[in-house]
Structure formats: C-alpha cells, structure tokens
Amino acid sequence: MSSMNGNGGPKKMGEIIVITSGKGGVGKTTTTASLGAALSLKGKRTLVVDADIGLRNLDVILGLENRIVYNLVDVAKNICKPSQAIIKSKKSNNLFLLPASQTDDKDVVTEQEVKSVLDQYRREFHYILVDSPAGIEQGFRNACSGADSAVIVTTPEVSAIRDADRVIGLLTAKSIEPRLVINRIDYDMVRKGDMLSVKDVQDILGIETIGVIERDDAIIVAANNGEPVVYNQKSKAGQSFSDIAGRICGEIIPLSSEPPRGIWEKISRRLGV
Amino acid sequence: MFKTLRDKIFGGNWGSKNQAKNRLQFVLVQDRAGLKSDELARFKREIMTVVQKYFVIDEKGFDISYKRISDTTTLLINSPILVRRQDVPKGAAVGAKNNSNNNPNKNNNQAREDRKAINAADDVKSAEPKTSS
Numbered sequence: 001m002s003s004m005n006g007n008g009g010p011k012k013m014g015e016i017i018v019i020t021s022g023k024g025g026v027g028k029t030t031t032t033a034s035l036g037a038a039l040s041l042k043g044k045r046t047l048v049v050d051a052d053i054g055l056r057n058l059d060v061i062l063g064l065e066n067r068i069v070y071n072l073v074d075v076a077k078n079i080c081k082p083s084q085a086i087i088k089s090k091k092s093n094n095l096f097l098l099p100a101s102q103t104d105d106k107d108v109v110t111e112q113e114v115k116s117v118l119d120q121y122r123r124e125f126h127y128i129l130v131d132s133p134a135g136i137e138q139g140f141r142n143a144c145s146g147a148d149s150a151v152i153v154t155t156p157e158v159s160a161i162r163d164a165d166r167v168i169g170l171l172t173a174k175s176i177e178p179r180l181v182i183n184r185i186d187y188d189m190v191r192k193g194d195m196l197s198v199k200d201v202q203d204i205l206g207i208e209t210i211g212v213i214e215r216d217d218a219i220i221v222a223a224n225n226g227e228p229v230v231y232n233q234k235s236k237a238g239q240s241f242s243d244i245a246g247r248i249c250g251e252i253i254p255l256s257s258e259p260p261r262g263i264w265e266k267i268s269r270r271l272g273v
Numbered sequence: 274m275f276k277t278l279r280d281k282i283f284g285g286n287w288g289s290k291n292q293a294k295n296r297l298q299f300v301l302v303q304d305r306a307g308l309k310s311d312e313l314a315r316f317k318r319e320i321m322t323v324v325q326k327y328f329v330i331d332e333k334g335f336d337i338s339y340k341r342i343s344d345t346t347t348l349l350i351n352s353p354i355l356v357r358r359q360d361v362p363k364g365a366a367v368g369a370k371n372n373s374n375n376n377p378n379k380n381n382n383q384a385r386e387d388r389k390a391i392n393a394a395d396d397v398k399s400a401e402p403k404t405s406s
Contacts, residue, residue, distance in 0.1 A: 158293050158300075165301055168341070193288020200290070204297055206341030 014122025017129050017248070018051075018147040018176070022163030024134030026155050027183040030219060030229075032131040033061040034238070035151075037228040038245030040094035044126040047086065049098040049118070051143035052133040053108060056100035062089055063226020064097055073101040075120070076113040082120045091231060096125075106139035115146040127248070136170060149177045151210065155184045156196040161204060168207060179210040181244065186215045198255070211244035212255060213237050298338060305339040305346060320350060329355045 019032045029052075036048040049072065050058035059065045070085035075098070089095040098121075101108075118128060132143035144150070150171050154164040164180075171178045182201050189195035196204075198212055216237035222229035229238040243253045303313055317337050324330055334353040339346055 158297055161297055162300055162304065165341075166304060169305070169346075190290075193290050195288075196290050196293055200294055204294075204301065 014125060015127050015149075016118055016122070016147050017127065018132050018144050018150045019129060019153065020132035020140060020143060020150060020167055020171075021134065021153040021160070022136060022167040023154070023160040026160050027153050027181075027213070028134075029057045029061050029131050030223070031151065031153050031181055031183070031213075031241070032129050033058060033228045034230050034241040035245055035248070036095050036127075036129050037089070037092060037230045038242045039127050039129075039248065040089070040092040041230065041242070042245060042249060043094065044249065045094045045096075045124065046127045046129065047096045047098060047121055047125045049128060049130045050100035051114070051130050051139065053100045053139065053142075054102065054105045055133065056102050058097060058131050059087075059099045060226065061223055062097055062228065064089065064099075065226075068099045071099045071101040072114075072117060073104055073108055075117045076109045082117070086121075091227065106133065106137070106142065109142060111142050111145035114142045118146045136167065140167075144171070144174060144176060147176050149179065151181055152178045152205075152207070153181045153183055154201065154205070156182060156190075156198075156201050161196075161201060165205060168205060179208050180205060181211045181213065182209065183213045184215045185212055209255060210247045211240055213240045302338050305341075321352075324350075324352050325358075327358050328352070329358055331355060 019028050019035070021028050029050075032048050036046045039046040048058060048062075050056050051072070052058075053073065056071075059068055064087050067087050069087075070080040072085070074080045075082050075085045086096040086098050089097060098117075118130070121128060130143050130147065133139035152164050152167060152171075154160045168178050180202070182198055185198060186195055190197045198209070202209055214236055216229070216235055218232050218235035219229050219237050222232060222235075228241075229235050230241050232238045240256075243256075246253045303310055306313060306316075308316060317335075320337060321330070321332065321335050324335075331353040334351070336351045338349050338351070340349050341347075
C-alpha cells in the first residue's frame with residue numbers, strides 16, 4: 001500500500017470516525033464523501049459507511065447508486081460476507097463504500113451488531129468514516145458504536161448550533177472526542193454582520209475546529225454528477241476538505257483566515273471609512 | 274463603501290448576528306443545565322441571594338451561563354460587585370435586598386456563621402481569622 005505523503009510514524013489501522021450533527025441537512029453526507037475521497041487521494045485506504053438505514057444517500061453522492069448488491073444490514077445479519085458488500089469507488093482505488101439498506105428502518109440493527117460489522121473491516125482500512133443519520137435516536141447511537149472520534153458538522157445558524165451542542169454533550173458522555181467542521185460559511189454575510197463568524201461558532205461550542213467550508217456552488221454540481229467536490233481542483237470547498245483530511249492524518253494545516261477583501265474595501269478601510 | 278460608512282455611524286450592530294448570538298447563549302444555558310426555565314430562574318435567584326450575603330452587587334448585571342471549554346462544561350457566574358458587604362459603614366443603608374433588619378453587626382455575625390458552615394461542609398481548611406472592619 002503506497003503512501004503519497006509520508007507523514008512519519010506507523011499509523012494504526014482502522015480508525016473509526018463518525019460524522020454527525022444532530023440537525024439534518026447541514027452537510028454530513030457531503031462531508032463524509034468528500035473526506036473519504038480526500039483521504040483516499042492521500043493514499044489512505046478508506047471505507048465510508050452509510051449508517052442512515054432507510055434513507056440512504058452516500059451512494060448517490062459518490063455516484064455508486066447502480067452498483068449496490070449487498071448492504072450494511074446484510075453483513076450484520078450474515079446474509080453475505082463483508083467483502084461482498086463493499087463497493088470500490090469510480091475514481092479512487094483506495095475508496096470503498098458500504099451502503100445502507102433502503103427498505104428497513106433504523107431499529108433493524110442494534111449497536112452491538114453495527115460495532116461487529118465495523119470490526120470486521122478495521123484491519124483492512126486506514127480510516128472508516130461512518131455517515132450518521134440526523135437526530136439522536138437509535139440510528140445515531142448505532143452510527144456512534146465503535147467510533148474512536150467524531151466529526152460534528154454544523155452551519156453558522158442558530159438551530160444547527162443548538163443541535164450540535166446537544167450532540168457534543170452526548171458524544172462527550174460516550175467518551176468520543178468531537179471535532180468541529182463549520183459548513184456553509186459566507187464571508188460576505190459575516191462582514192455585513194448577518195452571519196455568525198467562525199470565531200463566534202467556536203466560542204459558543206468550545207471544541208476543536210478541524211475545518212471551515214465556504215458556501216460553494218461546486219458542491220451542488222458535484223452531487224449532480226456523483227463525484228465528490230475534492231476532485232474539482234478549482235473548488236475552494238474541495239481544497240478545504242483536502243485540508244481537513246490532512247489534519248485528520250496529523251498534518252499541521254492552519255485554518256485559513258477570511259479571504260482578502262476587494263480593492264475598494266481595502267481603500268475605504270485605509271481611509272477610515 | 275456606503276454600507277461600511279453606515280456601520281460606522283450606527284455602531285456596526287446593523288446585522289442580525291448579534292441577535293442570533295444572544296438568543297443562542299440564552300437557549301444553550303437552559304439546554305446544557307438540563308433545568309426547566311422556572312428551575313433555572315429559581316437557581317439564579319438563590320445564587321444571587323448567597324452572593325448578596327457577602328457583597329453588594331449590581332443585580333441587573335448578574336448573570337449565570339454555562340461555558341464549554343474543550344471537554345469540560347463550567348458554570349460561570351458573572352456578578353458585578355459594588356462593594357464588599359463588610360466594608361459598608363455601620364448604620365448605613367445597604368443597597369441590595371436582605372431579609373434581616375438593618376443591623377450591620379448582625380449581618381457580620383450571620384456572614385461569619387455562614388462561612389463556618391460552608392467551610393465545614395466543604396471540608397476545606399478554614400480561612401484566616403478575619404478582624405471585623
């Protein structure tokens with residue numbers, strides 16, 4: 001298994017990271033797919049797992065929706081072997097998907113069953129990213145079982161932050177270390193005072209931030225095409241996801257500050273206006 | 274350019290994000306404490322009463338919040354102090370409410386008794402003997 005950037009030192013295999021948020025629609029699936037792709041581009045063998053049983057989406061974001069044969073529930077119930085259920089991604093030899101079932105609901109598997117499934121893949125992958133469903137019920141608990149750490153996705157909005165706060169409390173109680181991704185920041189709105197800034201969100205939630213993603217049309221286009229946005233070299237969001245993947249691997253990449261202002265804003269600032 | 278000029282004149286609070294921040298802080302205190310809003314109000318009043326046994330405070334500025342700092346959640350009590358209660362001259366009216374009659378000596382004795390009780394309960398070594406001021 002070749003490693004593109006040697007970041008020194010042997011890394012233990014099978015680190016399980018749950019991607020969760022509380023609030024729905026803030027970008028968990030996009031983050032899981034993009035981080036998975038970014039890690040695979042760094043040479044890390046990565047499995048992304050869709051734990052949103054009954055409402056699967058990770059397959060669609062990765063463009064693998066017509067390749068599904070078996071799924072997480074089949075593996076849990078021993079209907080198939082673990083290797084039969086994972087699907088290699090289209091663009092990366094290092095990225096695999098374990099899809100959710102679309103016809104069951106979230107009570108069809110227990111936490112222990114999910115943990116056993118994930119344990120069967122640990123030795124073969126550097127990273128296992130689990131896409132959690134929204135909410136804090138059984139689906140969320142299943143997604144968290146076996147996790148070594150968590151990524152909490154929030155947007156800079158009141159309802160998302162409130163839910164993220166509750167989830168942080170629940171994860172801390174389970175001794176799962178949470179790290180924050182702030183999605184859909186719009187620096188123009190922040191400057192106008194109409195959006196909470198990165199610092200505002202960090203102060204309120206009080207946990208380590210591992211990334212900030214700007215609102216980017218390229219993400220929607222990427223979803224339309226079934227290709228994670230990291231493959232789009234011109235996209236700022238893609239670059240941000242790559243940075244997060246680097247930080248997960250232990251690289252030191254400082255959070256980029258606000259983008260430089262336009263020339264007229266710079267001049268008016270200097271004039272003290 | 275004119276928008277920043279407007280912000281300069283009106284103090285930059287034009288946008289809605291400060292509202293968002295205040296509302297979030299209010300809501301998160303309740304969520305984190307796990308107390309219902311009437312319990313939280315009672316809790317605040319009781320803490321304020323205890324603080325007022327030792328200090329005269331600015332009641333309007335008194336606030337309690339829960340702050341998360343990495344993996345711990347801390348109770349933060351913000352209590353603007355006007356003067357230490359024991360510094361109030363004898364016979365002078367005490368600004369904040371207290372439920373005893375206006376006898377500073379009695380207040381000092383009561384405060385000493387309270388301190389003893391708290392120290393004993395906490396199993397902390399007692400403070401240096403204070404001379405009354």
